[in-house]
Amino acid sequence: MQDLDFLPSFPFEFNVVALFGILLVAAFVAGGAVHKSGFLPRVTGFTLVGMLLGNSGLDIIDNATVLKLRPLLDIALGVVLFEFGQRLDFKWWRQDRWLAVSCITESILGFALAFGALLYLGQPPLLAGMAAAIGISTSPAVLWMIARDTHAEGQLTDRAMNLVAANGVIAFITVSMLLAFLHLDQGAPLRLALLHPLWVVAGSIVLGFLAARSTLWLAGLTSKTSDSRLAIVLGMVLTAIGFASVLHFSVLITLLVFGVFIKNLDHEHRVAAVDVGRYGSLFLAVLFVIAGASLSWHTLLLGGMAALVYTLARFAGKFLGVMLISPFSGLGVQKSAWLGLVLLPVSGTALVLAEDVARLYPQFGETLRAIVLGSVALLELVGPILTQLALRMARETRQA
Amino acid sequence: MDEMDFQSSPRMSMGVELELQVLNTRDYNLTRGAPDLLRLLSKTPYKDLIKPEIAQSMIELNSSIHHRYDELLLELRALRDEVTRQCGKLNLAVAGGGTHAFHQWSEQRIFDMPRFHQLSELYGYLAKQFVVFGQHVHLGCPSGDDAVYLVHMLSRHIPHFIVLSGSSPFSQGEDTAFHTARLNAINAFPLSGHMPFVQSWDEFRAFFERMKNMGVVGSMKDFYWDIRPKPGYGTVELRVCDTPLTVEKAAALAAYAQALGQYYLTERPYQPSSDVYELYTYNRFQACRFGAQGNLIDPYTGRHTDIGSDILATLQRVMPYAEQLQGQAGLKVLQREIEENGSDTRWLRHTLEKEQSINDVVRLQAGRWMTPASPPGSAR
Numbered sequence: 001m002q003d004l005d006f007l008p009s010f011p012f013e014f015n016v017v018a019l020f021g022i023l024l025v026a027a028f029v030a031g032g033a034v035h036k037s038g039f040l041p042r043v044t045g046f047t048l049v050g051m052l053l054g055n056s057g058l059d060i061i062d063n064a065t066v067l068k069l070r071p072l073l074d075i076a077l078g079v080v081l082f083e084f085g086q087r088l089d090f091k092w093w094r095q096d097r098w099l100a101v102s103c104i105t106e107s108i109l110g111f112a113l114a115f116g117a118l119l120y121l122g123q124p125p126l127l128a129g130m131a132a133a134i135g136i137s138t139s140p141a142v143l144w145m146i147a148r149d150t151h152a153e154g155q156l157t158d159r160a161m162n163l164v165a166a167n168g169v170i171a172f173i174t175v176s177m178l179l180a181f182l183h184l185d186q187g188a189p190l191r192l193a194l195l196h197p198l199w200v201v202a203g204s205i206v207l208g209f210l211a212a213r214s215t216l217w218l219a220g221l222t223s224k225t226s227d228s229r230l231a232i233v234l235g236m237v238l239t240a241i242g243f244a245s246v247l248h249f250s251v252l253i254t255l256l257v258f259g260v261f262i263k264n265l266d267h268e269h270r271v272a273a274v275d276v277g278r279y280g281s282l283f284l285a286v287l288f289v290i291a292g293a294s295l296s297w298h299t300l301l302l303g304g305m306a307a308l309v310y311t312l313a314r315f316a317g318k319f320l321g322v323m324l325i326s327p328f329s330g331l332g333v334q335k336s337a338w339l340g341l342v343l344l345p346v347s348g349t350a351l352v353l354a355e356d357v358a359r360l361y362p363q364f365g366e367t368l369r370a371i372v373l374g375s376v377a378l379l380e381l382v383g384p385i386l387t388q389l390a391l392r393m394a395r396e397t398r399q400a
Numbered sequence: 401m402d403e404m405d406f407q408s409s410p411r412m413s414m415g416v417e418l419e420l421q422v423l424n425t426r427d428y429n430l431t432r433g434a435p436d437l438l439r440l441l442s443k444t445p446y447k448d449l450i451k452p453e454i455a456q457s458m459i460e461l462n463s464s465i466h467h468r469y470d471e472l473l474l475e476l477r478a479l480r481d482e483v484t485r486q487c488g489k490l491n492l493a494v495a496g497g498g499t500h501a502f503h504q505w506s507e508q509r510i511f512d513m514p515r516f517h518q519l520s521e522l523y524g525y526l527a528k529q530f531v532v533f534g535q536h537v538h539l540g541c542p543s544g545d546d547a548v549y550l551v552h553m554l555s556r557h558i559p560h561f562i563v564l565s566g567s568s569p570f571s572q573g574e575d576t577a578f579h580t581a582r583l584n585a586i587n588a589f590p591l592s593g594h595m596p597f598v599q600s601w602d603e604f605r606a607f608f609e610r611m612k613n614m615g616v617v618g619s620m621k622d623f624y625w626d627i628r629p630k631p632g633y634g635t636v637e638l639r640v641c642d643t644p645l646t647v648e649k650a651a652a653l654a655a656y657a658q659a660l661g662q663y664y665l666t667e668r669p670y671q672p673s674s675d676v677y678e679l680y681t682y683n684r685f686q687a688c689r690f691g692a693q694g695n696l697i698d699p700y701t702g703r704h705t706d707i708g709s710d711i712l713a714t715l716q717r718v719m720p721y722a723e724q725l726q727g728q729a730g731l732k733v734l735q736r737e738i739e740e741n742g743s744d745t746r747w748l749r750h751t752l753e754k755e756q757s758i759n760d761v762v763r764l765q766a767g768r769w770m771t772p773a774s775p776p777g778s779a780r
Contacts, residue, residue: 089425095488151507153424155436155490224757273427273759330440330489396432398507 016068020286023061023069026053027285035149043145043384046285050292061293069290071245076287077141077348078241078255079280084140084168085259087161098329099159103166106321106343107136110314111174117313118371121306126185127364130178131371134354135314137171138164139347141284142384148281150388154396156335160342163322165256168349172253175353176201179360186361204249208257211240212265215258219270233274250356252349287348294351295377303374311375318343338390345383346376403619404605406544409465409634412662412725413540416463416472416654418643419453419533420483420769421500423493428762430457430503430531433492440486446479454516455531457503459483459494465540469658469727473651477772480647484770495766496650497748498533498568498582498642502758505529505572526589532582533643535565537654538635539661544601546665547629550636551595552672553664554657555680558626558640559687559696560711564734565641565653566691567744573758579691579745582642583684591617592624597674604629626684636661645744645768648733655730659722660714666721675699691745692738708738 014022027046034045053060066073093100114135118128143164147157176197183193215236222228237255244254266272300307319340326336354372358365391397424431434456441450451460461479466472487494505528520527541547566580578584586592598604611617620630626640638657644650663669676699686694692708705713715735722728737743747768751761 086426089491092425092491096490154432158424158491224755224760269757269760269763273757330436330486332436332439335436395435 014065016072019065019069020072023053023286023289024282027289031285039388041146041384041388042149043142043288044381046288047292047380047384050289051295053289054293054296056296056298057293061290066290066294069286072283073287073290073348073352074241074245074251075238076280076283077352078244078251079237079276080140080144080284081168081252081255081349082237082240082259082262083144083277083280084161084165085256085261086263087158088165088169088260088263089162090264092162096330098325099162102322102325102329103163105325106163106318107167107170108317109321110317110343111136113313113317114310117309118306121309123306123367123371126178126181127367127371130175130182130357130368131310132314133171133174133178134350134368134372135171135310135346135375136167136174137346137349137353138167138318138343139345139349139383140164140168141287141348142345142387143342144277145281145284145288146384146388146391148277150391150397152391152396152398154394155331156339156342156394157391157396159331160339163339163343165260167343168252168256169260171349172250172256172353173201175357176250176253179357182357182361182364186364199248200250201253203247204244204253205257207240207243207247207249208254209261211236211254211258212261215262216266216270219274220268224270229271230274230276233271234276234279237276252352291348291351291376291380295373295380299370299373300377302370303372303377304370306371307374307378310371311378314346314375315344335394338394341390342387344386345379346372347380347383350376404608404631406541406547406601406629406631407634408542409540410467411540411542411546411665412658413465413467414472414654414658415465415538415633415635416461416476416650417536417538418461418476418496418647418650419535420459420461420494420643421497421533421766422457422459423495423500423762423766425491425493427759428493428766430455430500430507431492432456433490434459436490437483437486437492440489441483444482444486446482449479450483454519454527457500458531458533468725469651469655469730472654473648473730476647476651480769481772484772487770493763493766494769495762496533496567496643496645496769497744497765498566498580499571499585500531500533501570501748501762501765502573503531505531523589526585529585529588532568532585534582534639535641535643535650535653537638537641537657538630538633539638539657540633540635541629541665542634544604544629544631547631547634547636548595548598548601548604549668549672550661550664551627551629552597552676553670554627554636554638554660555594555676556699557660557714558680559683559694559707560714561638561641561653561657562684562687563692563694563707563711563743564656564737565644565649565744566687567642567645567748569745569748570752570758570761575749575752578689579694579743580642580688583640583688586624589624591622592626594625594677594680595623595628597672597677599672601629642744645747645765647769649744652730652733655722655725655727656715656718656734658725658727659718659731662721662725663718670700673699691743692741708741711738 026049030049031042031045034040035042111132115128115132179197180193218232219229244251322340354369358369422433449462453460568580568582571581627638630637679697679699683696694707696707696710715731722731
């Protein structure tokens with residue numbers, strides 16, 4: 001060893017642990033300050049800090065940073081999707097079939113209007129389809145954080161969570177299926193076009209199922225009163241996230257399916273009352289910072305008219321879908337309108353879906369990203385505020 | 401018309417009010433589901449029988465006026481089935497039981513109605529701790545004097561109703577060691593306890609006017625007594641019971657109250673005695689804490705017995721009146737339970753022991769309320 005080699009080289013690079021810590025602190029300092037205002041959600045603070053640190057601000061968080069943090073972001077989305085999967089209660093659908101109908105109607109209408117609008121603007125059908133499929137999903141992260149922060153509970157909150165979970169399943173699977181067409185469109189062999197989506201979708205579902213079965217079995221080995229169950233569930237969630245990315249499955253599908261199987265297979269209520277979402281919130285906060293950082297006026301302009309029209313058409317479809325079915329369902333008309341509004345936000349999951357496609361075919365991905373990111377940029381400040389407003393107006397938050 | 405004019409009603413007609421817990425079906429905590437549930441129920445034929453209560457996680461079922469136990473039971477079952485059906489649509493559950501086993505009172509929200517906000521303003525945290533669930537039984541009386549007499553007579557039997565209905569051993573996630581913890585929440589109120597020792601409706605009316613003129617109360621509603629006359633309905637209202645875990649039990653309790661009332665108004669075996677109230681809090685505490693094993697001192701004879709035996713002896717004595725009113729099946733339900741040393745409280749404790757999870761206790765408790773097949777008197 002030479003003289004003074006023990007000193008760190010300059011400019012030194014933050015490792016992922018330090019980065020995570022700094023962003024976490026920054027997020028909650030800003031989030032807390034914004035939250036004190038009384039009418040802005042904490043999430044807005046996270047996003048603002050991201051914008052400040054991102055490439056349209058101080059440029060501390062660049063693409064390399066985001067790549068480094070990707071495993072943590074997977075954890076954030078994985079945990080929240082696992083929680084949402086558990087809200088997809090098929091028993092409820094059987095007792096209120098209109099809830100299932102409203103979910104399907106709102107998914108199809110949202111897809112159809114967004115697809116039609118993009119076609120009308122002259123976008124190629126495959127691109128329009130892919131964007132519209134991503135648009136079926138609604139941000140689970142936004143709803144999750146705001147519902148927790150405001151202690152929201154009631155029919156609007158429960159139904160919104162159910163719809164967002166179901167939307168996620170439909171969106172993720174549709175996007176994966178469209179991959180087949182994308183492969184063919186880009187001149188890939190048929191074998192690849194067929195096997196890749198199959199690998200992702202079937203693999204994720206099998207992994208989710210196996211994770212759920214083993215979690216239930218492992219939880220059964222411990223006593224209900226101990227804290228072990230929480231640790232086992234959290235550990236299995238992390239394991240599933242890790243395996244999904246190692247095996248090139250979809251983390252989103254795997255964890256969502258994992259949650260759905262837990263909810264619908266847990267006949268002995270072994271993990272029904274285990275709350276892993278509490279820990280997920282920490283990771284989610286950083287996800288919001290990153291999402292804020294990756295957006296700028298530039299992305300907003302790049303998405304342009306297409307992003308704006310796409311956003312409006314998607315929302316119109318979802319809103320209409322909910323309102324059409326509401327007279328038959330257990331939710332009143334007024335609350336249904338607020339429910340439609342809660343389905344507006346798009347965020348982390350949409351970004352991840354667009355990124356995954358863009359990684360396969362960068363050229364195709366560029367336009368797709370522009371539209372989806374543009375939509376996320378449009379909604380990332382407005383969306384959470386409207387979600388909180390809707391929950392408050394429906395009198396389901398604690399402060400109301 | 402004066403609110404203190406006693407509206408005569410047919411002797412021993414009866415009605416029941418049941419306060420129910422509204423729960424989510426994930427962890428079975430209380431949830432603010434009452435407004436949505438009431439909206440759905442308002443479209444059913446039962447809309448007039450189901451009402452909001454102080455908290456958004458509580459609804460109240462009211463029976464119509466009945467003369468017979470079997471008719472009351474039939475209606476309560478139909479009400480239960482309708483509520484269960486509507487709950488399914490909303491992914492909610494309802495349950496009986498005097499307290500929620502693990503709910504934290506600070507999380508409670510008060511229903512958005514002026515009277516409820518006034519209560520919250522006046523009583524502070526007591527109003528939120530008051531989120532407990534009781535059964536009220538109304539017994540029709542021909543006159544105010546009869547009502548006053550019956551209140552004094554039934555006061556001796558308050559420990560019976562506490563023991564028979566007890567279904568609240570848990571509070572805030574802990575075993576309280578009480579047979580019913582619900583009454584501890586009620587004891588804190590300044591106007592809880594019992595009616596003063598008056599001898600006639602005129603005397604009672606004079607007492608009420610004094611209290612009202614001094615500004616202590618605004619109406620009869622402000623007295624949270626275990627048992628009170630209700631002049632507007634022409635009834636005596638027994639308010640000490642926990643909401644039992646099944647409607648079958650609720651109907652049986654009403655049948656017992658009815659038979660007791662019939663016995664006292666027919667035989668008039670005792671002159672009202674203030675001795676009842678000297679021992680009142682002692683006997684009441686014994687019932688709340690120890691259930692059927694509690695000690696009871698008979699105010700008329702000074703004899704000590706355990707409450708269980710005293711219930712069995714009383715059931716025996718009033719059985720002919722129950723037969724006359726066709727309510728003997730209800731009394732048999734209660735008799736069997738005491739003989740088998742069962743109770744809702746025991747069932748709850750036993751369930752916790754078996755399941756090891758308080759969430760599961762509430763889940764099974766809701767299942768017990770909502771399942772039509774639950775056989776009467778199977779509480780062990």
